[in-house]
Amino acid sequence: KQEVTQIPAALSVPEGENLVLNCSFTDSAIYNLQWFRQDPGKGLTSLLLIQSSQREQTSGRLNASLDKSSGRSTLYIAASQPGDSATYLCAVRPEVNNAGNMLTFGGGTRLMVKP
């Protein structure tokens, strides 16, 4: 059974710092990996989706990388801002997609960026 782990569980950094969030998964047979942002008490907003054939995806100050064989992904946030404070979740989708587009989520990293 796929397990997804995110480290650290919480992170506090000063504004302007570059930071890396980690996501690891036990079964490398994935179709793609998705990073989400969740603000307190809100739903999830998709940030980046990386197909299994890709190594990285970029959107603005965000860069997500994927090393499928080692079961790892990182989310790099450049020049962090207080508005980046949120919980970041990663989720993987299985390669054998006969179970209806199932996502397995990590526990999330709660990020606080201090002004």
Added chain:
Amino acid sequence: DGGITQSPKYLFRKEGQNVTLSCEQNLNHDAMYWYRQDPGQGLRLIYYSQIVNDFQKGDIAEGYSVSREKKESFPLTVTSAQKNPTAFYLCASSTLAGQAYEQYFGPGTRLTVT
């Protein structure tokens, strides 16, 4: 505006009562999902539906029930058999066509049972 709506945002119930959470989407998506999120944890899949009048159990379906009578709607009933119903519930939808299968999420319903 296209999107997913969940109502209500906050819901309070007494133990032993069934309660139904609403989820509606106007994205013309075929698939819909219900997740549960507990504090400091990721999402766990309760039920999903790929087409109307069909649905499948997820990892934690016990104590929950769903229906899918219309493409746009996927209500979740939390029954009195659910041992720990207090949680944040998220609904999502996706189109099964296309390469990405990206899921889009609603704003969530926070259920408190006392």
